[in-house]
Every structure is written in C-alpha cells, then in structure tokens.
Amino acid sequence: MKSKQWLLASRPQGEPTEANWQYQEVDAGDVAQGQIKVKVQYISLDPAMRGWMNDGKSYIEPVQIGDVMRAGAVGEVLESNAEGFSVGDKVYGSFGVQSVAVCDTKGVHKVDPSLAPLERYLGVLGMPGMTAYFGLLKTGLPEAGETVVVSGAAGAVGSVVGQIAKIKGCRVVGIAGGKDKCQYLIDELGFDGAVDYKNEDVRKGLKTQCPDGVDVYFDNVGGEILDTVLTCINLRARIVICGAISQYNNTTAVKGPSNYLSLLVNRARMEGIVVFDNAKHYGEAAQEMAGWIAQGKLKAKEHVVTDIETFPDTLMMLFKGENFGKLVLKVEHD
Amino acid sequence: MKSKQWLLASRPQGEPTEANWQYQEVDAGDVAQGQIKVKVQYISLDPAMRGWMNDGKSYIEPVQIGDVMRAGAVGEVLESNAEGFSVGDKVYGSFGVQSVAVCDTKGVHKVDPSLAPLERYLGVLGMPGMTAYFGLLKTGLPEAGETVVVSGAAGAVGSVVGQIAKIKGCRVVGIAGGKDKCQYLIDELGFDGAVDYKNEDVRKGLKTQCPDGVDVYFDNVGGEILDTVLTCINLRARIVICGAISQYNNTTAVKGPSNYLSLLVNRARMEGIVVFDNAKHYGEAAQEMAGWIAQGKLKAKEHVVTDIETFPDTLMMLFKGENFGKLVLKVEHD
Structure with missing residues (x-):
C-alpha cells in the first residue's frame, strides 16, 4: 500500500518554499508488533510547524531533514498489531504529513466520530482547543467582568479563547484580519468587539473596543500587535504568550x-504556555468543552483544503492570514 | 532660611543635560499647620528619577516643569506644626532635591539613627532594600538550590537581591560592570559568581557561572543583557522586571x-514590580532585614557624593554605571 508523503528536504531561511519540501510515494511498510497502520484522513496545519522546521532546542525536537513532516492528524486504523486498537477505529495521533502512517501507538488515542466530525478533533476538540482552554484559564486567569483581548481571533486557538472568555463572563475583543473575520467573531461567536488589523489602526480600535483597558491578552501573533496591546493593559494584566x-x-x-x-508600570505579567504540559488534564477539559458545544456556547469552524498534494501552499495560508477557522488538509483515498 | 533647590527646567531628549535643570536658592518658606521643615542631609539618586522627568502616564505622576525634582531623602526636623513630629526627629520622606524642605507629612516617617547611619535608610533600609526584598521574594519566588541571576548587581537594589537570594539558599550570580565590582560581589557579598559585562561576553559568562541554567532573573538593566539572559533560562523561570x-x-x-x-519554550514568566504596592508590609520586611544585617548576612554599601551643587553630574553616574553601591548625595549645612 502506497503512502503519499511530504518530507522536510531542507531548513527554510524565512518563509518556507517548495525547495524545502520533497514529495514521494512509497510503500507504507509492514505493521510490526505494537504498531498500527492508519489511513490518514485529516491533517492539522499549525503555526508551530514552522518552528519544528528549524534546527535547535525548543519545547520539542526539530524535524530532521529527510523525515516525514510532523503533524497531528486523524484517520482510521487499517491494520493493528497493537493492543487496544482495532481495524476501523478512528484515531488521533502525530501521524505526519502522509496519507498512510505505520507507527507505534505512543500518543495515539481513539476519537468518537459519532460525537463530532472527524476534523473537529484537530480543532476545538484537539490541541488548539486544549491550548485555548488551559492557556486562558490557567495562565490568563480571567475574572468575570474583565476585558479579554485575543489576537489571531478567527484562528483555531483564538476563536476558542474568545468563546471561553465569554462563557466566563468577560468582555471579549478579537483582533483579526479582514471584515469577514471580524463580523464572524461578533455575529457568530458572540465577541463584544473586533479590531481589523488589516484595515484599521489597532491602537485606536483597542481604545474604542476596550474602554476599561485590557486585563488579559492572549497573544498568538507577536510583533506590532503585541507591542500595541502593551500600551493598553491594566494594572496586574496577564499576557499569555501562545x-x-x-x-x-x-x-x-x-x-x-x-x-x-x-509590565513594570502596570505590575503585569507575560507568561509562555505549551499545551503538552496539561496532558494529564485533557480529559476533564474535553468533557467541559463538549458540554459547552452541546449547549451551543462553543462553536467550531474548520477551513478544509483538499488534497495532500497542496500541502506546501496550504501551509502558507497560515502565515498570510488566509485561513478562516482551523486549517486542515483533507486527504482523499481511492 | 534659604533652601538650595534643583528644579526641572525642561524635559530631556535622551540623556539629561545641564539645560534640563535650574538651580536656585530661595527662602524655604513658613511652616503651615500640618507641615514640617526638614534639614535635608542625604538625597537618594535613583534610576527611576529619569522616568519621572518624562511626561506621560507611568506608575507615578511626572515631575512638572518648574517643580523641585522629586527624590527620596533623609534629614532632621527643624520645625514642626504636625502631630507626631518633633524638632530633632530624623525622618525619611520625598523631600526632593533641595537642602531644606517645607512639606506636609504624607509619606514621611521617622528613622532611628542609633540603629544605622542615616544614609542607609536610603539604601538597604529604604526603597531599594524594599524593592529587592519584595521583588525577589514575592515575584521571583526563589527556591533553595535554584540559580538566581541579578543585573546591576553592585547597585542599590541588585546587591540586596543577591544577598537575600544567598540567605534563601540559592546559587547567586551577579552581572556588573568592572572587575572591582565583580570581585566585591564575590569577596564581600558572598555571591557564587559574577559576570563583568564591560569586559567579558555575557552569554559565555552566564553559561560558565550558571551550569544548571537560570531559574530566577532579577532585571535592573534591560537591553542586551535581558536578551542574553533569556537564552539561558530554565523551565518555569521567573524574570522580575524591576x-x-x-x-x-x-x-x-x-x-x-x-x-x-x-518564555514560551520554557513556560516562563516575566513580571513587573513597583515597590509601593507593598507599603503595608514595609515594617515586617524592615524587621527581617534588620535581623539579617545584625547577623552579618546582609551588608550595605553607599556611594556618597558631596554636595547638592553636583546633582546634575552625580545623577549621571547611575547611567554610566559609575556608582558602586547605593548612590546618595550628601548635603552640607553651615
């Protein structure tokens, strides 16, 4: 059985280009003891992938040159030589950017396709959702009545951050690029306000939308926007660096x-988060978020692009701000 | 009775110059009900004064053009029309850069010259000591066995931070400018190591002096040194922005x-502090620090410059890194 794969061919300088990738179709290989073979159906495309392409120490090992690019994904078990996994199971794992994965089961878990569409397990029910949940609640520490600002607000993490902050009784303002995204935040997700960084002055927008200043800022973007929000924070504000x-x-x-x-003037705090630190508590979080989804308080949106051949270009949508919702690559199988 | 005064004449662009100051000798004025007249003996010169010269919102109002420059100081009560203060009392207050102050008693408190030389109440027993105490213990949260790095380590705040961290059982490394200061940190204050930013590569120095990485960084300087320390921090490090x-x-x-x-990679935190937030607890802190001083665990060093006429030049010593210990201006009286 063939697997279509994207390998890291070289490390990018600046923006990744076609030259950094190598496409191949190879035999997926045999399923050894303890392994499973997975038909990959949706691949998660995340900003963090850019970091994994660099050499050097980070919170996770870099992808090595010649390896299949790392990515979270969901799919169906085609063969199993591993305890606890059966043919037909739907599973999440770090299967990489490939159409068929043969791998051990470390970090692999089953997902329930009757509860939600499979791709949702890469978004609100997956790592982005967990990142939003723990980053906001454990590090942002929002209190009812406070103002929470989130950048990348129409993205996979930001959209969940804003909705959870609303559930917690905060005033929520999202920063996003374009009128459609900003309108969506307000009309569909219930944000109190939005600032369109592509078409308005962010500082003025924040001053208007946050008349009482900013108590929590959840940052997905850095750069000028982080700098601008810093001029609007309140005493003892918390800035979550995601x-x-x-x-x-x-x-x-x-x-x-x-x-x-x-930070000094306002006795404020800036703190970095990595979602994996909360792995022991994913279950509780998923349960609470599933409840909010059932109640209609937490909505999800995926941006699905087909097919795996488009991977290099589709990944770039993240850096151009072109995705609207959680970006996933759909893998077609004959 | 004449008071020699330094007024803020204009707001500096960049380094303060003589043109930003106006010197005058004026009658100190009458002592109204609720006021005291103080013979100012030592004036505290602090980096924060540069910020007070700027216009714009900060943690404290800017000094207005034409006003006596704000400064903490210690002196002796010459006349009192205020309850609780008698002629001859030694007092601390925000008396400003002047030789005689007539003022109300808000923020003024008595100090005991039999316990310590008067100038020490501007250093280890004053705001710098309090800043070090609360900033390190409440925000840096050092644990025994951790590595604490402090910049401006031979200065008023840094020297106390390092000594308190030693008392708490930490490995302590100071960053300071010049061999004399670095030697002093190790020989006199008991630091475990020192990095001379004027004569060595700070990153290499930190790598050598902090073989287990940096758990707490107390930053007085910002700039390149902050950036360099960020490359050496451990998981869940705390950076205190002082x-x-x-x-x-x-x-x-x-x-x-x-x-x-x-901060993200290491799930670390950067947090700003302002000493005034701890005003209610100064008493407890002073008591604990006095105990350490009595036990010889906490040493003080003041850098005393005479006389008030030298103020503009003496203030600049702070920004050139020329002070060795807490910088104070001694005011001579006929």
Whole structure:
C-alpha cells in the first residue's frame, strides 16, 4: 500500500518554499508488533510547524531533514498489531504529513466520530482547543467582568479563547484580519468587539473596543500587535504568550516587545504556555468543552483544503492570514 | 532660611543635560499647620528619577516643569506644626532635591539613627532594600538550590537581591560592570559568581557561572543583557522586571527583548514590580532585614557624593554605571 508523503528536504531561511519540501510515494511498510497502520484522513496545519522546521532546542525536537513532516492528524486504523486498537477505529495521533502512517501507538488515542466530525478533533476538540482552554484559564486567569483581548481571533486557538472568555463572563475583543473575520467573531461567536488589523489602526480600535483597558491578552501573533496591546493593559494584566506567527518567518531577529516596560508600570505579567504540559488534564477539559458545544456556547469552524498534494501552499495560508477557522488538509483515498 | 533647590527646567531628549535643570536658592518658606521643615542631609539618586522627568502616564505622576525634582531623602526636623513630629526627629520622606524642605507629612516617617547611619535608610533600609526584598521574594519566588541571576548587581537594589537570594539558599550570580565590582560581589557579598559585562561576553559568562541554567532573573538593566539572559533560562523561570537603566536615555524606542519567545519554550514568566504596592508590609520586611544585617548576612554599601551643587553630574553616574553601591548625595549645612 502506497503512502503519499511530504518530507522536510531542507531548513527554510524565512518563509518556507517548495525547495524545502520533497514529495514521494512509497510503500507504507509492514505493521510490526505494537504498531498500527492508519489511513490518514485529516491533517492539522499549525503555526508551530514552522518552528519544528528549524534546527535547535525548543519545547520539542526539530524535524530532521529527510523525515516525514510532523503533524497531528486523524484517520482510521487499517491494520493493528497493537493492543487496544482495532481495524476501523478512528484515531488521533502525530501521524505526519502522509496519507498512510505505520507507527507505534505512543500518543495515539481513539476519537468518537459519532460525537463530532472527524476534523473537529484537530480543532476545538484537539490541541488548539486544549491550548485555548488551559492557556486562558490557567495562565490568563480571567475574572468575570474583565476585558479579554485575543489576537489571531478567527484562528483555531483564538476563536476558542474568545468563546471561553465569554462563557466566563468577560468582555471579549478579537483582533483579526479582514471584515469577514471580524463580523464572524461578533455575529457568530458572540465577541463584544473586533479590531481589523488589516484595515484599521489597532491602537485606536483597542481604545474604542476596550474602554476599561485590557486585563488579559492572549497573544498568538507577536510583533506590532503585541507591542500595541502593551500600551493598553491594566494594572496586574496577564499576557499569555501562545505564539508569534508574525515573526516565525523572520530572517532577522524576532521583534521583541519595545513596550515591555508597561509590565513594570502596570505590575503585569507575560507568561509562555505549551499545551503538552496539561496532558494529564485533557480529559476533564474535553468533557467541559463538549458540554459547552452541546449547549451551543462553543462553536467550531474548520477551513478544509483538499488534497495532500497542496500541502506546501496550504501551509502558507497560515502565515498570510488566509485561513478562516482551523486549517486542515483533507486527504482523499481511492 | 534659604533652601538650595534643583528644579526641572525642561524635559530631556535622551540623556539629561545641564539645560534640563535650574538651580536656585530661595527662602524655604513658613511652616503651615500640618507641615514640617526638614534639614535635608542625604538625597537618594535613583534610576527611576529619569522616568519621572518624562511626561506621560507611568506608575507615578511626572515631575512638572518648574517643580523641585522629586527624590527620596533623609534629614532632621527643624520645625514642626504636625502631630507626631518633633524638632530633632530624623525622618525619611520625598523631600526632593533641595537642602531644606517645607512639606506636609504624607509619606514621611521617622528613622532611628542609633540603629544605622542615616544614609542607609536610603539604601538597604529604604526603597531599594524594599524593592529587592519584595521583588525577589514575592515575584521571583526563589527556591533553595535554584540559580538566581541579578543585573546591576553592585547597585542599590541588585546587591540586596543577591544577598537575600544567598540567605534563601540559592546559587547567586551577579552581572556588573568592572572587575572591582565583580570581585566585591564575590569577596564581600558572598555571591557564587559574577559576570563583568564591560569586559567579558555575557552569554559565555552566564553559561560558565550558571551550569544548571537560570531559574530566577532579577532585571535592573534591560537591553542586551535581558536578551542574553533569556537564552539561558530554565523551565518555569521567573524574570522580575524591576528596571531597565540601559534604556532610560534612549531617544529611539526601547529595545524590546527579541528572545521573549524563550518564555514560551520554557513556560516562563516575566513580571513587573513597583515597590509601593507593598507599603503595608514595609515594617515586617524592615524587621527581617534588620535581623539579617545584625547577623552579618546582609551588608550595605553607599556611594556618597558631596554636595547638592553636583546633582546634575552625580545623577549621571547611575547611567554610566559609575556608582558602586547605593548612590546618595550628601548635603552640607553651615
């Protein structure tokens, strides 16, 4: 059985290009003891992937040159030599950017397709949802009545952050690019306000939308937007550093937040998060979020692109701000 | 009775110059009901004064053009029309850069000259000591066995931070400018190591002196040094933002920490502090620190410059890293 694969061919300088990838179709291989073979159906495309393409120490090992690109994915078990997994099971795992994966079962878990469409397990019911849940609640520590601002607000993490903050009784303002996204935040997700960074002055927008200042800022983008929000924070504000997508393709140094001394003036805090630290508590979080979804308080949106051949271009949509909702790659099988 | 005064004449662009100050000798004025007249003996010179010279919102109002420059100071009560204060009392207050102050008693408190030389109440027993105590213990949260790094380590705040961290059982490394200061940190204050930022590569120095990485960083300087320490922090490190003296005279934007995404990778925290928030607990802190001083565990060093006429030049010593210990201006009286 053939697997279509995207390998990391070289490390990018700045934006990833076609030259950094190698496409191949190879035999998926035999299923050894303890392994499963998975028909990959949806592949998660995430900003963090850009970091994994770099060499050097981070919160996770870099992908090695010549390896299948790392990615979370969902699919169906085709063969199993592993305890606890049967043919036909729907599973989530780090299956990589390939159409068929043969792998051990570390980090693989079953998902229930009767509860939600499979691709949702890559979004609100997957790592982005968990990132939003734990990052906001454990590090952002929002209190009812406070103002929460989130950037990348129409993205996989940001949209969930804003909705959870609403559930917790906060005033919620999203920063997103384009009128459609901003309208969606307000009309569909119930945000109190939105700032369109592509078409308006972010500082003015924040001043208008956050008349009482910013108590919690959940940052997915870094760069100028982080710097601008720093000028609007309140005493003892909490800034959650989840990502910095505006900086991931820099060929020069990352832009540090020039206004970081606002932390001093406001006795405020900036703290980084990595979702994996909460792995022991994913179950509880998933249960609570499933409840909110059932009650209609938490909505999901996926941006599905077909097929695996488009991977290099589709990944770039993240960095251009072209995805609307959680970006996933759908893999067609004959 | 004449008072020698330094007024803020204009707001500096970059480094303060003589043109930003106006010297005058004026009658100190009458002591109204509720007021005291104080013979100012030692004036505290602090990096924060640079910020007070700027217009704009901060944690405290800016000094207005034409006003006596704000400064903490200690002196002796010459006349009192205020309850609780008698002629001859030694007092601390925000008396400003002047030789005789007539003021109300808000924020004024008596100090005991039999316990310590008067100038010490501007250093280890004053705001710098309190800043170190609360900033390190409440925000840095050092645990025995952890590595604590402090910049401006031979300064008023840094020297106390390092000594308290030693008392708490930490490995302590100071960053300071010049061999004398570094030797002093190790020989006199008991630091485990020192990095001389004027004569060695800070990153290499930290790698050598902090073989187990950095758990707590107490930052008084900002700029390149903050950025470098960010590359050496451990998981869940705490960075206390106390000041950024390297940036206070910038005419361009403050240099933000380019390596702030190390907070994400390491799930670390950066938090600002302002000492005044702890005013209710100064008493307890002073008591504990007095105990450490009595036991010889906490040493003080003041850098005393005479006389008030030298104020503009003496203040600049802070920004050139020329002070060795707490910088105070001694006021001579006939």
